[in-house]
Amino acid sequence: MTSTAVAPRPPAPAKLKILEVADRLFYTEGIHTVGVDRIINEAHVTKATFYKHYRSKDLLIVAYVEGRHLRAKHLIDEARASLTDPADVLRALATLIGQIATRPGFHGCPFINAAAQFGDPAHPVRQAVSRHRAWERALVTELVTELGNASREDAVDDLILFRDGALSGSNVGDPERAYRALARAVERIIAERDAGAGSQRLTA
Known part of the structure; x- marks a missing residue:
């Protein structure tokens, strides 16, 4: 019996959007000056969605x-x-x-x-x-x-x-x-x- 490799799931669109927004803001404005609420607002996600994908700001960084x-x-x-x-x-x-x-x-x-x-x-x-x-x-x-x-x-x-x-x-x-x-x-x-x-x- 042979096992079939399962391809990893692509990241959820909301997770990618959060990282895309964070990447832009962290680089252009500085990591410590950009808060989680700003990222949530610009990524158009809920706070629950943010913490589902990134349990803390440090993990996002x-x-x-x-x-x-x-x-x-x-x-x-x-x-x-x-x-x-x-x-x-x-x-x-x-x-x-x-x-x-x-x-x-x-x-x-x-x-x-x-x-x-x-x-x-x-x-x-x-x-x-x-x-x-x-x-x-x-x-x-x-x-x-x-x-x-x-x-x-x-x-x-x-x-x-x-x-x-x-x-x-x-x-x-x-x-x-x-x-x-x-x-x-x-x-x-x-x-x-x-x-x-x-x-x-x-x-x-």
Whole structure:
């Protein structure tokens, strides 16, 4: 006797609507400034419906952070799909960050913004942000390793820091200048790979 896998049910439309409204308001206005009643009113649901799908505001915030993570992962997967050279992937990621930072309505990195509003590292929202950051670091480490950079950990630290700086700087300053600074940092990391490869050829 064989068992038939049952496809998971799609989320209820009301649940999706609540998250859609929360995503917009949390990002544009700040998590702590947006109350549950505002979300309920703009999502056109009842309070009972809200608490049926999200037992607390904190759980909704975690869902917001996790949703932003999935969107970021999708964008990066798309950017990597047709590229094989890790140098080209790093350049593509820098370009993607530049495109995001220059879009209308950009208000900084949603993960940095969320973390800034929850000081306790053990809070579920901070943990959700930490999971995203761990995934992000693993991605950069993988690319730098493929690149063959001799100072791998330093290169990863530099790229993460410049990524954060580019997004934060774009929010409070000139997005184009912030992107160019990130692009220069990426090229320096790539140049270190190329310089190392040249040294190996000379000593071979």
